[in-house]
Structure formats: structure tokens, C-alpha cells
Amino acid sequence: MKTNTHPHHPDITGEMWTRMDEIIANGKGQPGSLITVLRECQEVVGYLPSELLSHISHGLVLPTSQVFGVATFYSFFSLTPKGRHIVRVCTGTACYVKGIKEAMGRIDTTFDLKEGETTEDRRFTLEGVRCLGACGLAPVMVVDKDIYGDVTSNKVINILEKYE
Ligand code: FES
Structure with missing residues (x-):
């Protein structure tokens, strides 16, 4: 897979981006993979920052509105960081x-x-x-x-x- 440019985010390291690019690549083109991709990416970072959601929408070639819609609909996704x-x-x-x-x-x-x-x-x-x-x-x-x-x-x- 061609290396994507990653947005800068203080909570996401280079290694995390690499892992998530694999997750996104696995889900690409698979109908219904969005929730799995979001869940696995949230496991990597701990939550789903908006920069990451944009990146996922790009990677899966899905409209940003759909990705944000799903991420905000389910209570097990968090768009803000959680405490320890x-x-x-x-x-x-x-x-x-x-x-x-x-x-x-x-x-x-x-x-x-x-x-x-x-x-x-x-x-x-x-x-x-x-x-x-x-x-x-x-x-x-x-x-x-x-x-x-x-x-x-x-x-x-x-x-x-x-x-x-
Ligand atoms: S009201 Fe029932 S446990 Fe608090």
C-alpha cells in the first residue's frame, strides 16, 4: 500500500499510524467493515480524534459524514480522550x-x-x-x-x- 501522509496529532505516534494503516487496508472494500475499523483504531489510540476519522474515511473511501455519523452514534466509540x-x-x-x-x-x-x-x-x-x-x-x-x-x-x- 502506498504510504499515506498522516495528519499530525499529539496522541498518535508513527507506530500507531502504521498499525492503523494495516487495519484500514484490511477493511478497504469490504462492506460493513467500518465498525470493525473504528473499533480497532480506537483500541490503538484509546479514542477517535477527528483527524483520525478523516483519515479513516479517506482510507476506506467512504464519505466523512458516514464515518463521523457511525462514530458518534454508538456509545462505545469516544471522540474525546478518556481518563486513566x-x-x-x-x-x-x-x-x-x-x-x-x-x-x-x-x-x-x-x-x-x-x-x-x-x-x-x-x-x-x-x-x-x-x-x-x-x-x-x-x-x-x-x-x-x-x-x-x-x-x-x-x-x-x-x-x-x-x-x-
Ligand atoms: S439509584 Fe439505584 S443505585 Fe443509584
Whole structure:
């Protein structure tokens, strides 16, 4: 395959481009390969920057609108970088009543981090989720794979400090 010129992107190394060019070459001309290509490229970089989506649309000879459309449609694709730790706070009714908003307020004042955002240093991504089915433990927070109950605004920062 002819070497493509790659757009400059701070999160994508030369090696990553080489791997992704192989992924794109494998998917080229194969109907329905777009999702696979996006998934594999996201595994390489960690997310799908817009420069990469343009590159993929070029490589697969698909309209940019289609590539962006698919990448934004599925929730397992992310167009922004994720933190090293994914923090999920439950915003369901029981957790709301028990004070998850206050805990989220504390997270914001301490880490400058709101729902749907990632910290500048990419330590945390904060996501709000609907009832986690553990209302007895409300308010509930899940960090990576660890579940925490009774997460009051007094406790929340101590818990998060454990995750570097
Ligand atoms: S509302 Fe939070 S676990 Fe059910």
C-alpha cells in the first residue's frame, strides 16, 4: 500500500499510524467493515480524534459524514480522550436523594471535573449513569471495576485519591 501522509496529532505516534494503516487496508472494500475499523483504531489510540476519522474515511473511501455519523452514534466509540480511571456516579433517584449531587460538587471543586468531562491530566473521566441496581448502598460510585456505597461528599475525595 502506498504510504499515506498522516495528519499530525499529539496522541498518535508513527507506530500507531502504521498499525492503523494495516487495519484500514484490511477493511478497504469490504462492506460493513467500518465498525470493525473504528473499533480497532480506537483500541490503538484509546479514542477517535477527528483527524483520525478523516483519515479513516479517506482510507476506506467512504464519505466523512458516514464515518463521523457511525462514530458518534454508538456509545462505545469516544471522540474525546478518556481518563486513566473511569468514574461512574449513579444519578438515579435513590442516589440523588442520598446526596450524589453534593459528592459530584465536591469532585468538581477538587478536580475541576463535571459529568461527561475528563480532567486535563487525564486522570479521571466522570460519567453519570442511571440506577446501578444497588440502591441500598446509595449514593453509589463505581471507579473502574470497584464499587463504592455510601459515597458522601466527605468521603468521595479520599476514595478518588487512591487512583493515580
Ligand atoms: S439509584 Fe443509584 S443505585 Fe439505584
